[in-house]
Amino acid sequence: MNYFVLTLVFVIQSVIFASTLNSNNLQKFKDDGDNSTDAECDTCLAGMDLVHYILSDPYWVDTYLIAAKQLCESIPPGSLRNTCLTYVNEYLLLALKVMANSVRPESICKALQACNSTTNSLTHRTGFGDNILCEECRSGFILLKSFITDHQQIQNIKSSLKIFCLLFR
Numbered sequence: 001m002n003y004f005v006l007t008l009v010f011v012i013q014s015v016i017f018a019s020t021l022n023s024n025n026l027q028k029f030k031d032d033g034d035n036s037t038d039a040e041c042d043t044c045l046a047g048m049d050l051v052h053y054i055l056s057d058p059y060w061v062d063t064y065l066i067a068a069k070q071l072c073e074s075i076p077p078g079s080l081r082n083t084c085l086t087y088v089n090e091y092l093l094l095a096l097k098v099m100a101n102s103v104r105p106e107s108i109c110k111a112l113q114a115c116n117s118t119t120n121s122l123t124h125r126t127g128f129g130d131n132i133l134c135e136e137c138r139s140g141f142i143l144l145k146s147f148i149t150d151h152q153q154i155q156n157i158k159s160s161l162k163i164f165c166l167l168f169r
Helices: 002-031 037-056 058-073 079-102 105-111 135-149 151-167
Strands: none
Touching: 037 058, 037 079, 037 105, 058 079, 135 151
């Protein structure tokens, strides 16, 4: 559960950082008289591609299922706990599949008005599925995944955090 939370925080921080950098680039484009629509559209498409990847990648789907089951187990025994576990066991996987299949970056970005029908994306995309993220991004995710799931690395992070926390007591 802690790994899931740390990973989620990392992803959110990365998106915020990327958005900040991109807003600086967009301002630069606007100052230069360039059309920023392509950059805004690409930012939206990249974000929606990431959402699709996170909803459909087997590692993340397993992580959500484990986290949801742990959340249900934390509810005191009774009908609510049983209902929660039933939902997770019977419906969560299907719900994640439906959400992953519903994420169509171009449609969502057009609905958000980040892209319009005449916008030509700076990044060429060939389709949906496993090939959504570029190879560099995918290898970055694989590296992050191996880093987070490596027991020795986790122990090193815990030790570093303990030392860091002791400094501020």
